[in-house]
Amino acid sequence: MPIFKPISENEAKGKVKEIYEEIKKVRQITEVPNFWKTLANNSETLERTWTSLQQVMKKGALDSVFKELIYVAVSITNGCEYCIKSHSIAAKKKGATDEMLNEMIAVVGMANETNRLVEGYQVEVDSFLK
Amino acid sequence: MPIFKPISENEAKGKVKEIYEEIKKVRQITEVPNFWKTLANNSETLERTWTSLQQVMKKGALDSVFKELIYVAVSITNGCEYCIKSHSIAAKKKGATDEMLNEMIAVVGMANETNRLVEGYQVEVDSFLK
Amino acid sequence: MPIFKPISENEAKGKVKEIYEEIKKVRQITEVPNFWKTLANNSETLERTWTSLQQVMKKGALDSVFKELIYVAVSITNGCEYCIKSHSIAAKKKGATDEMLNEMIAVVGMANETNRLVEGYQVEVDSFLK
Amino acid sequence: MPIFKPISENEAKGKVKEIYEEIKKVRQITEVPNFWKTLANNSETLERTWTSLQQVMKKGALDSVFKELIYVAVSITNGCEYCIKSHSIAAKKKGATDEMLNEMIAVVGMANETNRLVEGYQVEVDSFLK
Amino acid sequence: MPIFKPISENEAKGKVKEIYEEIKKVRQITEVPNFWKTLANNSETLERTWTSLQQVMKKGALDSVFKELIYVAVSITNGCEYCIKSHSIAAKKKGATDEMLNEMIAVVGMANETNRLVEGYQVEVDSFLK
């Protein structure tokens, strides 16, 4: 009894239908993923998120494969299963190797450890960092 | 009245002194940062963390500058001020530009947003992700 | 092999049985939810939580439907599936519409994004906020 | 030695200057807050965040004062000091009373407690929630 | 410009005054800490939290010193500075040694690391754990 069900491609109308088509075209996929089909319960959220995500994730000073890895790193820290799965696969499609994913996970683990060592010991900011 | 004070370079002895010297040499700095001086309250934690961090952050399939950026991305998600400051600077020293930092922060923000959209809507894992 | 199993209504005795009856009466439900049946493994935790929750969630300066929405907002941020599901439904029972839930989720997503923009950029508190 | 400094109103040019003017006009304030002045280091992030935030926080099925309270609830859960301060004040400006803030904080505390009771006991989703 | 100021001992009346006296007596301190003086902005939250905390933190199957260490472990994971400081000191008053605190922090760091390794690799629950 989920509160919101995914809006199927058949049910989609107007703005939602347009964005579905764009997603399939831009991502070169044949099926709209559940993430977008569920966001479609609020067409404003769907449109804003799709637009923002494309802007943020596009190649810039950082390659888009690195951006996906950062995305997964955040999702691991937050423990979001769907996000980890879908963006790990996106990273692989864009060229990330298993070695890169393994190393990213190792950094995420270590950063989470040292973040808490810093908090636990209440480390003061060094004068040369101020 | 912090529970643990940093162990100054003058106070350091034995194993701790050795690691302090190694940190300064490897990092090419003249002063041991507060993080290491505070961990020195437990020489096992100091040694293990220093060794692990070097192994995890060394250049591999991912460049060490990119590893620093992932490190900062995690620290932002956890809200660890010292960690964000010290590793942003480390990233810059290793070649990260302001544009790269700006884009990394944008990805971190967006990933934190979509992580919660996924949780809020309880998005189900797509059959093609299983 | 969960460490703690729910205490069924048949197994409940004394204080636990009393609270089970009160829960069903106050909430106007015919079955005690798993949350309470599992807390019953520690009757002090069961009683304290039931009493505290009623005090905190009762109508006051804020409507109880709005309190449920805040509750869900926190649960989304923490990624607690059971909590999101049960309190989304509670919110709907108390009058929350799908539009309200959609907007609440959008705010939760956006707040999680901007929280990290603030952390990433280490924004200083404005003088007019001090 | 922060990585990114706020862009002052005098330094602002083009798109950034326009958004600064809009922020002051829409929010009816005479000074651009540090949040926006810091985001201005990346004009895309500034524009996207300003546009998105207005869309998400506008009055809809939920009053904008309630949206601010949800925003603060998330920020408390994430421990983002700047966000808690600035949006508590925004909530008060929009009509939130001290009683409403007190009750919101109480719900946030309680939700964080019960979220962890659920996780600790690994409570299974009730059949009537599935 | 904090939203809520601590209620000083002189300003305290009725129920709040009573609880202030009880806190000083039970804790054997001469000054009410800021935590309680700030909660006093909502006398219900003050009373409920004081009562609950005493119940939860009292000696039981676990020593109260060990409960304080668990409390600090959670506070480190959440990055709550006030909570870490006040409960580290409480733990020391109740008999925790520096060695115990050092080891607790090491466990907190390691648990935060392995938690993310588990999430990153999406480790499946072993059949013998089900």
Next chain:
Amino acid sequence: MPIFKPISENEAKGKVKEIYEEIKKVRQITEVPNFWKTLANNSETLERTWTSLQQVMKKGALDSVFKELIYVAVSITNGCEYCIKSHSIAAKKKGATDEMLNEMIAVVGMANETNRLVEGYQVEVDSFLK
């Protein structure tokens, strides 16, 4: 379609095989848990984590059963299901009783609540804590 599959005991070679044998011997178990079999996708992470975890979790100023309880407390706060399950069972094997686990969970819940009361009210550090 998980990115990384567990490396079975039959597939394990060299360093990985050695560590598998050591895990089974030290832990007195007949089957390597999925956590270690999945980490084996990166033999460096496997070795480093196994070595670090043994060092951190060994009996010291704190009993190893208490260390397991702290470990679970962190895992509950992070919402890591696998970690909660496996370390709750480890704690029980090392002598933790159901009463101890119940009390630990109660402390974790309460600490998460008060952490957020502190953040929500922005409680200032007492002068006697500085």
